[in-house]
Amino acid sequence: MPPELAPRGLDFLLRKLLSHSLLSTDDQNAIAALPFSLRRLDAGSVIIREGERCDICPILLSGFAYRHKMTGDGGRQIVALKLPGDPLDFQSLYLTRADHTVQALNPVELAVIPNREIERLIMARPSLSRAVVVDILIEASIGREWLLNIGRRNALARLAHLICEIHYRLAISATSLVESDLPVTQEQLADLLGLTPVHINRTLKELERAGAVARAGRRIRIGNLDRLRDLADFSDLYLHSPDATMHDRGVMAGA
Template sequence: MSDQLVRKFASRVAMSAADCALVAGLPFKVRTIDASTYMLREGQRPTRCAFIIEGLAYRQKLTPNGEREIVSIIMPGEFVDLQNLFLEESDHDIQALTRLTLAEVPISTLRELIVSCPAAGHALWVDALIESSIHREWLLNVGRRNARTRLAHLLCEFSVRFRKSAGNDMAYELPMTQEQLGDALGLTPVHVNRVLKSLESAGLIARKKRQVSVIDWPGLRDTAEFNERYLHLNQTRI
């Protein structure tokens, strides 16, 4: 687990041997939670920052009458709640999409690391800024793209992010119900089902239960108007 954390930081900024030793020395607690479990609730004052080892989570906002918008998906190799390093209480819910294995690091320890190791602070800044970039793209996706382009774009993003975390971007398990996809895209489950069928009929994707295979990557990219720049994949700085 220490090695995974070191690789995470080193993927964002050049790290010296001393920097890596400080990151490797972070105390953490490994915890496994079931799908649908709330990791953090709006208004809660968090004490730990979680790093996903296995599984997926999502952020959501709720209206007063209980309507939900899923605002991001969090994948293996990503921190769940960096914003809570310095914000006193959570302004949204974080819930497990699948069964999760987490490494939880005390927030106080991460704050001390940022002071003692500027490179680690740089890496965490980069992570938070990339997350903000993805949020901006999701806002554009929901606000200005039609339903077909919107869903194709989400599938493209998942392909690229799964490639980074699992090494395979042409086929992956998408453990989201059509209701959850609709809540991430501002669509009804019926509309999601219709669009998925149209992408499949066009030969862009194939589905088997929750397995999604990309059959025509260039075609899916064109349909989605997808440009991966906002993911900032080549971010390491010297």
């Protein structure tokens, strides 16, 4: 591993963990000392395959990846979108086999850490063990919001909510969908949101007419974040970032 690559790859992991957990300087140095290898993969490449044992933890450095499940007749549901800085499979530290497939959405760069090295670290350092568990819990929180999104929001709010989420999650890697584009096809958005590509196209046009998004070909970026948040009825509380704010969504207290 060339020395000049080490700070970049492990800085991404550190940045992600520090976005939700307090870590001492010693803990941060221990993460920086983890061995890893750098991999570059093309769009569509399988990173983790359902049913296989996984003994590595890839950290996404650039590009987007997605987790999906398949039905017996070939239908696909994208169940998670992974952004730069995200560990792709912390759960394999605790589970024997992958119950999902992770693929590269566009060309990606990964820092690949052997699971045994992470296991060694978290066994010796309780704060790091807690940070890994918190990361897994936040991923589960995002999954719950996605379930609500697909099950209870209309198409316009559903798509607007997803774009808002990606914008706020990208802040960890010091970018946003105001300055950069979302490289997701309408077919992929359909598999992600439980809609048809035709419905996605119609909904994107509606968001564009509202000034909430701007498009250039297949690329999407945010045109007006406040307008997009209003259309999505968006609260970033479920992302559990230190500066998350509770936007009133009309949720009733009590049972």
